[in-house]
Amino acid sequence: MATTISFKAPARILEGLPAPGNGRSRFIIQALEEKISRQQQPKWEPTTPLGRKFAAILEKGKKARGPELSETEFDREFSGRRGRNF
Numbered sequence: 001m002a003t004t005i006s007f008k009a010p011a012r013i014l015e016g017l018p019a020p021g022n023g024r025s026r027f028i029i030q031a032l033e034e035k036i037s038r039q040q041q042p043k044w045e046p047t048t049p050l051g052r053k054f055a056a057i058l059e060k061g062k063k064a065r066g067p068e069l070s071e072t073e074f075d076r077e078f079s080g081r082r083g084r085n086f
Helices: 011-016 024-038 049-060 071-082
Strands: none
16 A cells, blocks of 8 residues: 655755656655665663563573564464465
């Protein structure tokens, strides 16, 4: 699903964009996706005693859980366990 948005851009940026109908939207979407992919997710830091307790439990169980899955691998595993493929 796509949503139309509008924003104000300086003239120097508009001059560097492809013309309408020649891939402008695709260019902007690719640039935004690249920027978002480079951002690192903030690491969760517990602030309460109970949160620190849960963090310690999670850390101790890392070896037993096995390697972390990517989002695609997780979706495949989850759908397989539910008995259907989406």
